[in-house]
Amino acid sequence: xxTIDSGVDTLADVTSSEDRLRRFLxxxxxxxxxxxxxxxxxxxxxxxxxxxKAYALDLAIRMIDLTTLEGQDTPGKxxxxxxxxxxxxxxxxxxxxxxAVCVYPDLVATAKHELRGSGxxxxxxxxxxxxxxSSLAIKVQDTKDAVAAGADEVDMVIDRGAFLSGRYGxxxxxxxxxxxxxxxxxxxxxxxxxxxxTYDNVRRASWxxxxxxxxxxxxxxxxxxxAATLPVTLVMLEAVRDYHEATGLxxxxxxxxxxxxxxxxxxxxxxxxxxxxxxWLDPELFRFGASSLLNDLLMQRTKLATGHYPGPxxxxxx
Amino acid sequence: xxRFEYAPAPESRAIVDIKSSYGLFINxxxxxxxxxxxFKTVSPASEEVLAEVSEAGPAxxxxxxxxxxxxxxxxWGPMAGRDRAKYLFRIARLIQERSRELAVLESLDNGKPIxxxxxxxxxxxxxHFFYYAGWADKLEYAGAGEHPQPWGVAGQxxxxxxxxxxxxxxxxxxxxxxxxxxxxxxETTPLTALAFAEICQQADLPxxxxxxxxxxxxxxxxxxxxxxxxxxxxxGSTEVGRSIAKAVAGSxxxxxxxxxxxxxxxxxxxxPIDQTIEGIVNGIFFNQGHVCCAGSRLxxxxxxxxxxxxxxxxxxxxxxVGDPLDKNTDIGAINSSAQLAKIRExxxxxxxxxxxxxxxxxxxxxxxxxxxxxxxxxxxxAHRIAREEIFGPVLSVLTFRTPAxxxxxxxxxxxxxxxxxxxxxxSRILWMANQLRAGVVWANTxxxxxxASPFGGYKESGYGREGGRHxxxxxxxx
Numbered sequence: 001x002x003t004i005d006s007g008v009d010t011l012a013d014v015t016s017s018e019d020r021l022r023r024f025l026x027x028x029x030x031x032x033x034x035x036x037x038x039x040x041x042x043x044x045x046x047x048x049x050x051x052x053k054a055y056a057l058d059l060a061i062r063m064i065d066l067t068t069l070e071g072q073d074t075p076g077k078x079x080x081x082x083x084x085x086x087x088x089x090x091x092x093x094x095x096x097x098x099x100a101v102c103v104y105p106d107l108v109a110t111a112k113h114e115l116r117g118s119g120x121x122x123x124x125x126x127x128x129x130x131x132x133x134s135s136l137a138i139k140v141q142d143t144k145d146a147v148a149a150g151a152d153e154v155d156m157v158i159d160r161g162a163f164l165s166g167r168y169g170x171x172x173x174x175x176x177x178x179x180x181x182x183x184x185x186x187x188x189x190x191x192x193x194x195x196x197x198t199y200d201n202v203r204r205a206s207w208x209x210x211x212x213x214x215x216x217x218x219x220x221x222x223x224x225x226x227a228a229t230l231p232v233t234l235v236m237l238e239a240v241r242d243y244h245e246a247t248g249l250x251x252x253x254x255x256x257x258x259x260x261x262x263x264x265x266x267x268x269x270x271x272x273x274x275x276x277x278x279x280w281l282d283p284e285l286f287r288f289g290a291s292s293l294l295n296d297l298l299m300q301r302t303k304l305a306t307g308h309y310p311g312p313x314x315x316x317x318x
Numbered sequence: 319x320x321r322f323e324y325a326p327a328p329e330s331r332a333i334v335d336i337k338s339s340y341g342l343f344i345n346x347x348x349x350x351x352x353x354x355x356x357f358k359t360v361s362p363a364s365e366e367v368l369a370e371v372s373e374a375g376p377a378x379x380x381x382x383x384x385x386x387x388x389x390x391x392x393x394w395g396p397m398a399g400r401d402r403a404k405y406l407f408r409i410a411r412l413i414q415e416r417s418r419e420l421a422v423l424e425s426l427d428n429g430k431p432i433x434x435x436x437x438x439x440x441x442x443x444x445x446h447f448f449y450y451a452g453w454a455d456k457l458e459y460a461g462a463g464e465h466p467q468p469w470g471v472a473g474q475x476x477x478x479x480x481x482x483x484x485x486x487x488x489x490x491x492x493x494x495x496x497x498x499x500x501x502x503x504x505e506t507t508p509l510t511a512l513a514f515a516e517i518c519q520q521a522d523l524p525x526x527x528x529x530x531x532x533x534x535x536x537x538x539x540x541x542x543x544x545x546x547x548x549x550x551x552x553x554g555s556t557e558v559g560r561s562i563a564k565a566v567a568g569s570x571x572x573x574x575x576x577x578x579x580x581x582x583x584x585x586x587x588x589x590p591i592d593q594t595i596e597g598i599v600n601g602i603f604f605n606q607g608h609v610c611c612a613g614s615r616l617x618x619x620x621x622x623x624x625x626x627x628x629x630x631x632x633x634x635x636x637x638x639v640g641d642p643l644d645k646n647t648d649i650g651a652i653n654s655s656a657q658l659a660k661i662r663e664x665x666x667x668x669x670x671x672x673x674x675x676x677x678x679x680x681x682x683x684x685x686x687x688x689x690x691x692x693x694x695x696x697x698x699x700a701h702r703i704a705r706e707e708i709f710g711p712v713l714s715v716l717t718f719r720t721p722a723x724x725x726x727x728x729x730x731x732x733x734x735x736x737x738x739x740x741x742x743x744x745s746r747i748l749w750m751a752n753q754l755r756a757g758v759v760w761a762n763t764x765x766x767x768x769x770a771s772p773f774g775g776y777k778e779s780g781y782g783r784e785g786g787r788h789x790x791x792x793x794x795x796x
């Protein structure tokens with residue numbers, strides 16, 4: 001466990017060869033599964049009420065990457081989603097906008113057009129999402145297409161096959177190549193933690209992605225179960241906290257998939273607050289990849305303001 | 319609001335109905351004390367008087383023991399195990415049904431955070447009754463011979479740190495084995511024991527099977543010295559344990575003592591660091607450090623000392639100290655002014671002996687008894703804060719170089735209740751566990767309890783085991 005705090009110079013060193021990278025990742029402190037899950041469960045018992053709840057609900061809305069990633073997506077569907085992103089609750093103009101709309105590369109142009117002037121980003125998945133099983137050349141082109149169409153953020157997937165077979169250098173090089181292809185776009189690196197399975201792997205993959213230049217590390221594609229979980233996000237938050245301590249750089253975290261209720265979202269915010277710290281309570285550094293979560297946040301928001309729950313029909317289904 | 323400030327989230331007190339005064343619970347009914355003066359129990363978080371409680375004098379204790387004897391001979395002793403089990407299952411279910419009320423009452427009277435009384439204490443209380451209910455009709459398989467028999471009347475004296483949980487540890491195995499009991503709760507925390515008396519009534523437990531006598535040291539002394547008590551069980555300080563052992567010497571009373579501790583929590587350089595920090599925090603700050611098995615001596619391998627300390631201090635900065643009934647409180651009130659004085663005195667001695675004291679910034683409430691989470695560094699084995707049980711939220715940090723040195727330091731204490739080992743190396747865990755002279759050894763966790771697991775000490779931490787099959791054996795003649 002001595003490696004983490006050893007500073008920027010050494011960190012630049014560890015990526016100088018495959019062998020060093022491997023030794024660094026395998027030398028990271030282990031994660032005790034029982035302990036990590038117990039800690040996440042305890043954080044989940046925090047009771048967030050009244051003013052704190054109002055703050056958390058609005059913050060959670062501002063952190064949403066409103067997402068549609070289906071084979072049946074059409075320009076019409078994306079237009080509707082963008083309208084929802086701009087004005088999540090037509091009945092209450094004080095409702096904040098979401099952070100971004102997340103789509104497949106071919107729909108980036110549509111989303112970009114719909115969101116012009118709103119300040120809402122367009123995020124695009126890329127690199128043969130969700131499996132990542134394609135050649136590097138195709139992944140790079142996929143990324144370039146998305147950026148050329150106007151994507152502000154790129155959500156790439158790592159090569160889990162390479163990671164699980166111990167070819168860390170290959171995963172690293174691929175992230176570096178996509179980082180370059182993405183240009184100025186914000187790069188989110190999806191670890192697909194549901195396929196990495198162990199928390200030790202989650203910690204290693206988090207460091208690998210950060211060392212390779214990720215702006216964000218993201219749990220899941222949403223296409224594999226389990227998607228985001230609180231303990232996985234906890235381990236990733238510990239990684240960005242430690243990386244910040246070593247380098248002074250802030251890397252963001254994005255749990256995606258499976259977060260459907262305001263109650264769950266608040267548990268994540270508590271975990272952010274008490275693990276990485278208040279700096280990360282910002283859409284620049286923490287996002288939720290979600291779709292149905294938004295309506296529950298809106299419903300709880302209305303409940304807090306008016307004292308009663310409106311029916312689901314009072315919230316738009318886009 | 320630019321920061322995520324948690325708004326107050328207090329659990330409602332309205333669920334608990336505290337009476338203004340309580341009698342003694344003898345032979346199934348609340349009765350007035352005949353020869354003691356009433357005393358007050360306060361909420362340590364506010365010093366508010368919660369209720370007036372009767373002090374049982376020798377005559378009251380005598381009445382209680384006689385009631386227990388009668389119940390043992392006529393009802394409970396002869397009753398079939400499966401029928402005793404029904405009562406115990408009923409009690410366990412009633413505890414679950416009233417768990418919220420009991421948790422609030424425990425936090426009010428003891429000062430512990432509601433998160434702990436709600437998520438740890440009361441669920442474990444119910445679990446103990448369920449567990450031992452299951453044994454009541456299977457005693458011949460408990461490893462205590464073919465026809466194990468109860469001793470008779472158990473006199474039980476419990477401490478204030480886990481009032482209702484210690485009651486469960488004492489009463490559940492005693493009743494399952496067919497004994498009847500007279501139990502004395504601690505004078506600062508009698509209320510959940512009195513609520514338990516009501517639960518016994520609700521469960522239609524035959525009169526005299528459970529008797530609760532409140533009072534202080536004098537009452538406890540009268541109980542353990544009473545000629546009609548067959549079995550004495552005590553949890554508390556080593557000092558009182560010693561006097562009990564003297565008091566019963568020469569009699570044929572059976573005794574189990576669960577006393578103090580000064581547990582080593584041992585951190586190796588390959589430990590899972592984030593969970594280790596949680597384990598250190600949970601080891602010493604759980605229940606304000608009022609835990610006999612608390613990990614009050616942190617032994618850190620010197621090669622990772624700086625990193626562990628930095629991370630520990632950062633984590634301590636997020637601990638929330640305050641109102642025990644607030645659901646977001648991590649550390650509640652110190653149980654009494656006497657205990658607070660003791661913690662302050664030993665901490666002062668730590669400073670005077672040259673150890674470095676550190677606490678995070680935290681605002682303590684003006685009323686009540688409070689002590690901030692505290693860590694002492696630069697501590698050596700020669701310091702009193704490394705040897706004496708502080709029984710508060712105060713951690714002493716020492717270092718070691720090799721596994722053998724860790725064992726040597728860990729065992730170099732008159733106590734031997736518990737120990738913790740943090741390492742990713744399985745073989746080292748097993749080797750260490752064999753070397754450590756402590757009743758409980760936790761590996762990559764700390765302060766975990768389960769009714770199926772025996773608990774108890776080496777050396778001055780006492781003798782006998784509670785919990786599990788071993789805990790049952792203490793209540794069976796064989």
